[in-house]
Amino acid sequence: MTARPRLTVIGTGYLGATHAICMAVMGFEVLGVDVDTSKIEKLTAGEVPFFEPGLPELLAKALESGRLRFTSDFREAAAFGDVHFLCVGTPQQADSEAADLRYVDAAVTSLAPHLTRRTLVVGKSTVPVGTAARLAELLRTTAPAGDQVELAWNPEFLREGFAVDDTMKPDRLVFGVTSAWAQEQLRAAFGPVIAQDVPVKVTDLQTAELVKVAANSFLATKISYINAMAEVCEATGADVHDLAEALAYDERIGGKFLRPGLGFGGGCLPKDIRAFAHRAEELGVGQAVGFLREIDGINRRRRARTVDLVVELCAGDVAGKRVAALGAAFKPNSDDIRDAPALDVAATLHRMGAVVTVFDPAALDNARRVHPELGYATSALDAARDADVVVLLTEWNEFREISPSAMAAVVRRTRIVDGRHALVPAHWAAAGWDYRALGRPAVHGSVHGSARS
Known part of the structure; x- marks a missing residue:
């Protein structure tokens, strides 16, 4: 049996820090x-x-155990590690839809000159197919150990807000390898995970590279499909929420990710589907994934349509109106604001002349840095004080649990746009609120458009 290898994790952002901490705890x-x-x-x-x-609790445990430490020295890393995980970011290029691979390349070129013995380098970053083969050759030609350094690919499938569980007991492991030795090393590096009967799919490098972008593309398609149906519902007076529930009973379709609303954002789905489409075009198979362009377009339109609902509730003009924006992160249980639909909507309303006040339980500091022009509050009720319209943009549980009557007591006008289908319309209407949501008929409160004196 292969001895338990020593691991390095290169890149300590969201993916890398989580991986390093969890592996040390294991x-x-x-x-x-x-x-x-x-x-x-x-x-x-x-x-x-x-x-x-x-x-945070797991980091404290890992540090206390003495099994986890950190460095900026690649020479030290090469001497220490038997398996090196590449966990650096691959953002979208500033002037293109392609993935920016400079951080991946820099990690490999910094590590390779110090690799003097047999070792395995494992990519976890989301990269265009073909990147692994290029990096394998780069390692072979620049590492002193030459052919003794192998490359494998092990894509990550972390969900923000559930990253600990997804690392310590994922729904599957994918190993892209070119030798039995590399597979053996990966099995040793994930021994405690595999011992929990987590399925392992072993494949070649290029298939492993494709798994993550294919999965994200499918999820993005499902989200945008139901949001496309929302557009049809708006034109016909149908209710997309009820439509989604009816579809979810079909086990071939299922209800996961069939949630209508403001659409997806974050650091993965938007940039991954764009990079995938870009790479497919480079490979001459762009038509095969051409639908991803429309998926991206549907998703972007949800943001504009949410703004439209706010404008409609303000009688066609938001200039000078006070808007309470509940949410800044792209999803609940995260402080990630990368390509966040919530902040996009808030910033758009601000540019249209609205006085926008934002509250988010975790992402306020990040939001302030990127959008200092917006106002910020210390609670949902604080954000809603004297508001002409409230718009729910991130479906945090604490927003779902807000008392409609308590919020009605602080706003100027009882009008709400539920951008995430997170609220029960009847509850809000019973408290006098006018309720609007994408793809749903308008619900008017018992006191239509009630105002606080």
């Missing part, structure tokens, strides 16, 4: 590596530099 000796010394300092001090439920 009993591995782990060294986290990053060129950003501020991240290293925070993690070493026991501070997780982003919001993820359960992770």
Whole structure:
């Protein structure tokens, strides 16, 4: 049986920090590596530099065990590790829909010159298909150990807000390998996970690269499909919420990700489907995934349509109107505001002249840095004070649980746009609210458009 390998995790952002912490808690000796010394300092001090439920407690446990430490020294990393995980970001290029691979390339070129013995480098970052083959050749030609350094691909499937569970007991592991030895090393590196009967799919490098973008493309398609149906419902007076529930009873379709509303955002789905379409065009098979362009378009239109609903509730003009924006993160249980539909809507309303006040339980600091022009509040009720319209943009549980009558007591006008289908319309109408949601008929309160004197 292969001895338990020592692991390095290169890149200590969301993916890398989570992977390093969880692997150390599972009993591995782990060294986290990053060129950003501020991240290293925070993690070493026991501070997780982003919001993820359960992770701060696990970081404290891992540090206390002595199995986890951090460095910015690639020479130290090469000497320490038997298996090196690449967990750096692959954002969208500034001037293209293609993935920006500079951080992946920099990680490999920084590590390779110090690899002097047989070792395995494992990519976890989401990359265009063909990247692994290029990196394998780069390692072979620049590492002193040459052919003794192998590359494998192990895509990540983390859901923000559930990253600890998804790391420690994922629904599957995918190993893209080119040798039995590489597979053996990966099985050793994931021994405690595999021991929980987690399925392992072994494949070639290019298939492993495709799994993540194919999965994200499917999920994005499902989300945008029901939002396309919302557009049809708006034109016909049908209710997309009821339509989605009826479809979900069909086990071939299922209800997961069949949630109508404002659409998807974050650091994965939007940039991944764009990069996938771009890469397919480079490979000459762009027509095969041409539908992804429309998926992206449907998703973008949801944001504009949400703004339209707010404008409609304000009698066609939001200039000077006070808007309470509940939510900034792209999803609940996260402080991630990358391509966040919530902030996109809030910023658009601000540009139209509205006085927008935002509240989010976790993402306020990140939102302030990117959108200092918006107002910010310390609670949902604080944001709603004297508001002409409330718009729910991120479906945090605490927003679902708001008392309609308590909020009615602080607003100027009882008008709400539910951008996430998170609320029960009848409850709000009973408290006097005019309720609007994408793809649903308008619901008017018992006191139509009631105002607070």
